Amino acid sequence: MQAKRAAARQQAAEPGGHAVWPIPVESEWDPPPSSDTYVYHVSATARISERIGRRDGRLVYFAIMLDCETNGEWKNIWRIDCSDDSVHRHVYPNMKDRSVIRPIRTQNDVESTYATAIDEVETRWQEIESGWRDGTPYRA
Incomplete structure (x- = not known):
């Protein structure tokens, strides 16, 4: 690139x-190779992880993940990230599938979508976890 x-x-x-x-x-979207990671537990069986990348003090990459604990292991069941030229959502049961939220053409596309992504996971994590545990697909 x-x-x-x-x-x-x-x-x-x-x-x-x-x-x-x-x-x-x-x-040609080229997020930074390294980033900071923050993890916070929202319950005994669920945690939210954020990976944030900045360049020149501006947000250029993020991944927000919901992990749930089952049988002593943490499983990633939901993620919004901005790799592969778009901000998109990955949802269980097949985390390889994704739904595009918006294409990335500028740094502003990343920054403006970040707050929406955080809000989605922080307000809907219980619904997402519950659906994952009972096998009901998450619908955005």
């Missing part, structure tokens, strides 16, 4: 090149 951006910048800087940088396409 960085090589693609560098080539576009060099082309724009060459004589006859354009003075305006090309608009990044969705596939």
